[in-house]
Amino acid sequence: MHFLSSAQMRTWDWRTVERDGIPGAKLMHRAGMMVARIVARMAVLRGTRRIYIVAGRGNNGGDAFVAARFLHQEGFVVKTLLACPSDAVQGDARLAWDAMLAAEVPWRVMKDDTSWATLNDDPFARHAVFVDGLLGTGSHGAPQGAVAAAVRWLAALRHGTIVAVDLPSGLDTDTGEPTEPIVRADLTVTFGAPKTGFANLKAWKFLGHLEVVDIGLPHKGMPNSDLPMQCMDAISLGGLLPRRARDSHKGNYGHVLVIAGSRGLNGAPALAALGALRGGAGLVSAVVPAECLAALAAHAPSAMAHAVATEADVMTRATLAALPKRPEMFDVVVAGPGMTSATGTMEIVEDLLEDTAPRLLLDADALNVFAGRPEALRRKQDPTHASLIITPHPGEAARLLNITVAEVQSKRELVAQELAIKTGAVVVLKGAGTIVCAPGPGHMPHLNFTGNPGMAKGGSGDVLAGLIAALWAQGLTPFDAACLGVYLHGTAGDLAAWKLGERALTAEETAAHIGPAFQWLESVQA
Secondary structure, eight states: OBOBOHHHHHHHHHIIIIISOOOHHHHHHHHHHHHHHHHHHHHHHHTOOEEEEEEOSSHHHHHHHHHHHHHHHTTOEEEEEESSOGGGOOHHHHHHHHHHHHTTOOEEEOOSHHHHHTTTTOGGGTTOEEEEESOOTTOOSSOOHHHHHHHHHHHTOOSSEEEEESSOTTBOTTTOOBOSSOOOOSEEEEESSOBGGGGSHHHHHHHOEEEEEOOSOOGGGOOOOSSSOEEOOHHHHTTSSOOOOTTOOGGGGOEEEEEOOOTTOOHHHHHHHHHHHHTTOSEEEEEEEGGGHHHHHHHOTTSEEEEEOOBTTBOOHHHHHTOSSOGGGSSEEEEOTTOOSOHHHHHHHHHIIIIISSSEEEETHHHHTTTTOGGGGOOSSOTTSOOEEEEOOHHHHHHHHTOOHHHHHHTHHHHHHHHHHHHOSEEEEOSTTOEEEOSSTTOOOEEOOOOOGGGOSTTHHHHHHHHHHHHHHTTOOHHHHHHHHHHHHHHHHHHHHHHHOSTTOOHHHHHHTHHHHHHHHHHHHO
């Protein structure tokens, strides 16, 4: 989905209300309902029924008042804290305020820092979910007065979880530059389209997990974007996988082959296979050294394991010849995790690239063995139908292009485009703000806003490789499989972190939350 500026969002809103005749109050109702739905999911994950609605007088506050009413009616314990006199709330926001009062949601006016300080010892505030409905896209500059006091209080919280309405208060909509004070959200629910400033790296640590939700703005009225990049979002990704037929069987959902592992790197093939199984592949096979069988049996027992001989503890070209089924008999082949940069790895990947595998995903050491030679990864196939996905992290991308990691990180979207052009592959450049880019002219990089620092652990990329392969095997295009896989993988990591914390998060726990991530996707796009 395109990124839009505050002016473009105002134009879209105006067209919707004035030209299409959709009342602003109806849009506000829809926005508040979607916020309430996501906040409720977050509260359940955090094991709490306590919700603080922190709101201002504008339409952003109106969205929050609607959310407060819905949450109260669903049985959550809701308190609304208003950063302005109640008679300052006007327009559509006033209608939402009056409806909230009619539902008997408790509220209180907070005038200054002293008012907020009285809540510091409030037991209700511990482990609650806080909804930031203070400032929206119409605000400019740093928060002032009572709103600034509210933002300072939210920024100082040491317990609980913050959900921002449309954007974190204090973040500039168009530039993404943070002001002082500013709210650091765990999750941001934005309406209609991602905002231009969100693409700024400085904004990401304040946005948290980003969800773009549909509030009924007609797509025909959406302005054109000025930013040569798009956002991965639930609206665009939610309909990619059709509902499964009741009479289907495992053969309907693809067979993924994982070629991975070496002595000392026993877990990589198990995690890749686990990602493929959680991603919905009907069948998963793994070709591994014998040392990897125990890990596969422990973590991915549904995968069919084939142990092969090794030389100097790594697989060789003879590995493929020993397979009971040739690679071209599988729907998708994943190669690289835990294979080391040995000559045998290069030979295996070269054979796979020679059109033996119809759809090939290369990760980790399958990329490292081509350091400085990205063109060697280009396959001999119809350039209009990509049959290759590569999933480098910044270090692997730097080695492929013979540049530094700092250079990769300073121009991530350009690096992804360059790799796509040189390899002919769909590129998944991993890291904070993973970028997916398809080869060929006219393909914009797509930016992901799911995931968290807890996923910066060994094995996360292996799970992602298997997940993308499973989606590809189920009939998605390579680009759609990559985008959906990246979004789901990050969401799974976020769900696990919200439930368990970031520090202790492991790749296995991310994989275990892929199922809930599919459910999350369904819930936020409805």
